[in-house]
Amino acid sequence: MKNRIREFREALGLTQGQLGALVGVSRQAIIAIETEKFEPSIWLAYDISKVFKSTIEEVFIFGESEHKSRSKQSRGELAWH
Numbered sequence: 001m002k003n004r005i006r007e008f009r010e011a012l013g014l015t016q017g018q019l020g021a022l023v024g025v026s027r028q029a030i031i032a033i034e035t036e037k038f039e040p041s042i043w044l045a046y047d048i049s050k051v052f053k054s055t056i057e058e059v060f061i062f063g064e065s066e067h068k069s070r071s072k073q074s075r076g077e078l079a080w081h
Contacts, residue, residue: 002061005034008052023047 009019009030016034017027023044032038033048040048042056049059 001039002036002063003033004059004061005030005048008054008059009034012052014051019048019051022051 005019009016014022015027016030020027020030024047025044029038033040033044045056045060049056052059
């Protein structure tokens, strides 16, 4: 999922490590989220957005994920024939 974490983080003068400490994850986790290698849980996304005093929708850009979602997999398995 695309995001604006780096933009928001740099505007506040925070390092990746500092942001991680504020939301309870490692610097590596923040790097992975910023570079779209990892999609955060809804709770982590919420915590990150609160650090920036923004909504989740302002920080994270929701669209079609490259990774097939669990809900799509479930719907595919339950498709009527």
